[in-house]
Amino acid sequence: MKRFFPLLSFAGLAVLLFFGLGNADRKQIVPSPLIDRQAPAFQLPVLDQPERLISRDELLGQAYLLNVWASWCPPCRLEHNIVTQLAIDGPLPVYGLNYKDEPDDAQRWLQTLGNPYALILADRTGRTSIDFGVYGAPETFLIDAAGHIRYKFVGPLTAETVEHELLPAIAALDTGQRGSP
Template structure:
């Protein structure tokens, strides 16, 4: 009986060790996902026309907007949802950028309830030029969207020039998005 006592004592710590190991892995994953130096996810759509869409506007549900309606000036398409915790982290960064008025920022509300999206914008503010809604997620498939937040830079002609997966940060805007904007302006015919 005395031989089993040490074994029971060491077994008592096993659940604590397992929980600590899982916690360390979760922490490491979160820290890696917040790395502002990670590269933008390559997309087969870069350099190609933005997928055709016809989506309702969040604040005017009877109004439909198409991809052609947004042509004529570049825009940043930002995929978000009220259910997305990373979108909440990104929102102040996106708001500061939208306030610079360097570019139209178009919201792409993905798989959300209308009331939830409206409440979220009322609570955190609306930095968007316009918010398109994809309640069923069908348009998102054509864009290759598989999570939120994701952000696309679309030029005046409707061609996708850049994609970023994950929450935008000031560092990402400074090191990736702004150089792409400078390049778009340099490519404009005089």
């Protein structure tokens, strides 16, 4: 038994490192304490109608996706096609949260790449985004009809993550709560 001790230690270490390093990518993701909690209250202007303010409670009654993006954010450009697809084919409306952006830059970005969002809220100071625990754009939140954050994805969405994570999370919402698209 004693003879095998080094071998066993090595095997144990190898297994530990294999799983530890294999998960390295996911470890960067900070788990949000806001999951299954009420979304933070906000009151933000609409990007192209700055005088029109929208609050959290006005969006109650229908589940929606909230996609945090900015024109200065290259990974946002990367996921833009996926977000567009999601807005066209997906089961829920996709709202944008324009994070610490210049409205002109944001508009130009939308003109160039297309505007997939049903509504865009402008968070120029980044305060609402901090309340949402945003630490790097893009981020995508799934908010149910009662205003609870049910799922969050950090980083650019891919076809794979939409299929394997986001759509199942949407499907897991109570069907009674889900509004029509």
